[in-house]
Amino acid sequence: MQHGVLFSIDLVVLDPQNRILVGERINRPAQGYWFVPGGRMYKNEALMKVFERIYLMS
Numbered sequence: 001m002q003h004g005v006l007f008s009i010d011l012v013v014l015d016p017q018n019r020i021l022v023g024e025r026i027n028r029p030a031q032g033y034w035f036v037p038g039g040r041m042y043k044n045e046a047l048m049k050v051f052e053r054i055y056l057m058s
Contacts, residue, residue: 009050010038013058021058 013021013036022034037058041050 007041008038009041009054010036011051011054011058012036013055023058
């Protein structure tokens with residue numbers, strides 16, 4: 001896709017004690033850094049489906 005728009009989404013997931021879900025990257029180039037769950041939105045994918053897919057993968 002030469003001229004397409006790409007969307008990515010990051011989620012901030014809180015538990016009942018307001019702690020944030022994070023993970024530590026194990027691969028380069030961001031190895032050792034902390035991140036929140038996220039991913040990209042696919043063509044024709046509904047926004048709520050993106051949130052569900054990313055949340056269920058975390």
